[in-house]
Structure formats: C-alpha cells, structure tokens
Amino acid sequence: MKRIALLFIAGLMGTFVSAQELPVPSPMCKISQVVGLTNIDLEYSRPSMKGRTIFGDLVAYDKIWRLGANGSTKFSCDTEIMFGDQVLKPGKYSVFAYPSEKGEWKFVFNTELDLWGEGDYDETKTILTVMGTSSKCAAVETMSLTIENITANSGTIRMAWETTQVDVNFKVDTDGNAEKNIAEAIEKGEELDKVYYQAGRYYLNTKNDLDKAMENLDKSLSIKETHGAMFYKARVLKAKGETKDAIKTAKSALEMAKEAEAAGWIPYMENTIAEWEKE
Numbered sequence: 001m002k003r004i005a006l007l008f009i010a011g012l013m014g015t016f017v018s019a020q021e022l023p024v025p026s027p028m029c030k031i032s033q034v035v036g037l038t039n040i041d042l043e044y045s046r047p048s049m050k051g052r053t054i055f056g057d058l059v060a061y062d063k064i065w066r067l068g069a070n071g072s073t074k075f076s077c078d079t080e081i082m083f084g085d086q087v088l089k090p091g092k093y094s095v096f097a098y099p100s101e102k103g104e105w106k107f108v109f110n111t112e113l114d115l116w117g118e119g120d121y122d123e124t125k126t127i128l129t130v131m132g133t134s135s136k137c138a139a140v141e142t143m144s145l146t147i148e149n150i151t152a153n154s155g156t157i158r159m160a161w162e163t164t165q166v167d168v169n170f171k172v173d174t175d176g177n178a179e180k181n182i183a184e185a186i187e188k189g190e191e192l193d194k195v196y197y198q199a200g201r202y203y204l205n206t207k208n209d210l211d212k213a214m215e216n217l218d219k220s221l222s223i224k225e226t227h228g229a230m231f232y233k234a235r236v237l238k239a240k241g242e243t244k245d246a247i248k249t250a251k252s253a254l255e256m257a258k259e260a261e262a263a264g265w266i267p268y269m270e271n272t273i274a275e276w277e278k279e
Contacts, residue, residue: 024045025047025048025069026045026046026047026048026068026069026070027045027046028043028044028045028046028070029042029043029044029045029046029145030042030043031145031146031147033147033150033155035147035150035151035152035153035154035155035172035174036151036152036153036172036174036177037079037172037174037177037178037181038077038078038079038081038172038174038177039077039078039079040075040076040077040081040147040155041074041075041076041077042073042074042075042145042147042157043073043074044067044068044069044073044074044145045068045069045070045071046068046069046142046143046144047068047069047142047143047161048141048142048143049141049142049161049162053162054161054162054164055099055101055161055162055164056101059099060099061099061100061101062098062099062100062101063098063099064096064097064098064108064118064121065096065097065098065099065118066096066115066117066118067095067096067097067107067145067159068143068145069117069143070116070117071115071116071117072094072095072096072110072113072115072116072117072118073094073095073096073145074092074093074094074095074113075092075093075094075095075109076091076092076093077090077091078090079172079173079177080172080173081170081171081172082170082171082172082173083128083130083168083169083170084130086128086130088109088127088128091111092113093109093110093111093113093127094109094110094111094112094113094115095107095108095109095110096108096110096118096121097132097159097166099164100134103133103134104131104132104133104134105131105132105134105166106129106130106131106132107129107130107131107132107168108126108128108129109126109127109128109129109130110122110125110126110127111125111127112125130168131168132157132159132166132167132168133166133167133168134164134165134166135164135165135166135167136163136164136165137160137163137164137165138163139162139163140160140161140162140163140165142161143159143160143161144158144159144160144161145157145158145159146158146160148167149169152174152206153171153172153173153174153175154169154170154171154172155169155170155172156168156169156170157170175207178202178206182195182199182202192219192220192223193220193221193223193224193226193229194220195220196216196217196219196220196223196229197216197217197220197226197228197229197232199212199216200212200213200214200215200216200217200220200229200232200233200236201213201232203216204232204235204236204239208239210236210239210240213232213236214233214236217229217232217233217236218233221233225256226256226260227253227254227256227257227260227262227265227269228253228265230249230250230252230253230256231249231250231253231254231257231265231269233249233253234246234247234249234250234253237249238276243276243279246276247273247276247277250269250272250273250276251273253269254266254269254270254273257269
C-alpha cells in the first residue's frame with residue numbers, strides 16, 4: 001500500500017513538473033504575412049546578443065547556421081515564390097544560412113523539417129539555394145526575421161541581428177494566381193453573381209482592363225441585379241469616357257442601394273454622382 005502511495009505521489013509530481021511553463025533564453029516567434037495572394041509563414045527561435053560578439057564569433061562565417069536558435073527555422077508558402085529565376089514550390093521548408101563577411105549570404109531551403117539546429121543536416125535534401133545582400137544597420141539586440149518592402153507582387157525576407165541586415169528579395173505571381181482563382185470559382189459554379197462581380201472589380205481596380213471588367217460585371221448583373229455591380233459598371237463607363245451613361249447607371253445603382261437600405265453605399269454614390277455631374 002505504501003509503495004502504491006509513493007508511486008502515485010511520484011507520478012503526480014512528474015505531472016506538475018512537466019506542466020510548468022518557464023521562460024526560455026530564445027523564445028519562439030511566428031510571423032504570417034500576405035503578399036498579393038500568397039500566404040507566407042516564418043517560425044524561428046529568437047536569440048539575443050547579451051553582450052556577445054555574434055557574427056564571426058558566436059556564429060561563424062562561411063559555415064551553416066540554423067538562422068536562429070534551437071530547432072531549425074521554418075518557412076512556408078501556399079503559392080510559388082520566385083527568387084530571381086528560381087522557383088520555390090508551395091510547401092514547408094527548413095531554412096539555413098551561410099553567413100559571409102564579404103557582403104552576400106547564402107540561404108538554403110531544405111525539405112527536412114525535424115532538425116535541432118544544424119544537427120544531422122542533409123545537404124542532399126536542399127532544393128533551393130539563393131543569395132542575400134548584407135549591409136550594416138543600427139544595433140539589433142534580439143535577432144529578427146521579417147517580411148519587408150511588400151508590394152502586390154514582391155517582398156523581401158530580412159534578417160537583422162547585431163549590426164548586420166541581410167535582404168533576400170522575392171516575387172510572386174499575383175496576377176496569375178488571381179486569374180486561376182477566378183477560373184476555379186467560375187468552374188465551381190456557386191454564387192456566380194458574386195464571382196463575376198468580384199472579378200469585375202479586380203479587372204477595374206487592379207488591372208485597369210475595362211473590357212474584361214465590363215464583361216464580368218454584365219455577367220453578374222445578368223444573374224442578379226445588385227447595387228454594387230451596377231455602380232461598378234457605372235465606374236467602368238466613366239473610365240471609358242461615357243460620362244452621360246455612367247451617371248444614368250450610377251443613379252440606377254443608387255436607387256437599388258436605397259431599396260436595399262445599404263447605408264454604407266448611399267453617401268458614396270451620391271457624392272460620386274455629384275462630382276461627375278459637375279464635369
């Protein structure tokens with residue numbers, strides 16, 4: 001009986017110990033960023049300087065580095081990403097770096113995810129090698145990985161620590177992804193009035209392709225007449241220089257918005273029509 005009681009107490013203590021949450025020297029960090037239509041995630045542990053010399057000492061030059069602390073750094077994307085003329089397929093990868101004292105760093109993407117630091121790194125599983133540009137920066141106590149310089153079609157993976165900043169530029173095919181999404185939504189055939197409406201807005205606002213914008217908005221309106229699609233049609237007509245027809249169509253959209261009690265649309269439509277009528 002005494003033995004059973006001791007085992008119970010030992011098990012209970014083990015549970016308490018394993019359940020403790022304590023601070024760690026290099027905390028985990030996860031960032032998520034959308035670039036165009038591409039979702040990018042970075043997961044890594046953030047070491048700090050703590051008075052140490054980092055590059056050339058704690059982190060050796062020209063040798064593989066885990067790009068952080070603890071487990072290997074992870075990078076994931078859900079569409080293709082282009083580094084120059086190289087393509088990284090959608091997926092999740094471990095990322096390592098070869099720091100250099102001379103300006104350009106080498107970064108490698110590897111398919112082996114379950115690595116502790118650089119341990120058991122298998123070079124044969126590296127699928128992509130890219131170069132990053134190194135420069136001096138203001139002192140950074142805790143290492144950071146971020147996505148910077150974001151546009152609809154590009155961005156920069158940036159590493160900053162100590163007084164070193166390294167940038168790796170990339171591009172994404174946002175237009176191609178958008179066209180693919182539109183085609184897939186049309187093929188699926190659900191709520192096509194909304195599908196064509198959103199496509200019309202995309203072609204007007206992003207691509208400035210007035211013909212495709214009108215084609216999609218007309219398809220949307222042929223399925224269901226809505227104040228949003230009607231007003232965007234008016235905007236396309238205005239962009240084509242057909243101001244009289246644009247005003248007439250916009251007024252029809254305004255009446256539809258009032259009937260739908262679309263309070264958010266009404267002042268915007270009224271102000272736009274007033275501006276067009278002044279021209």
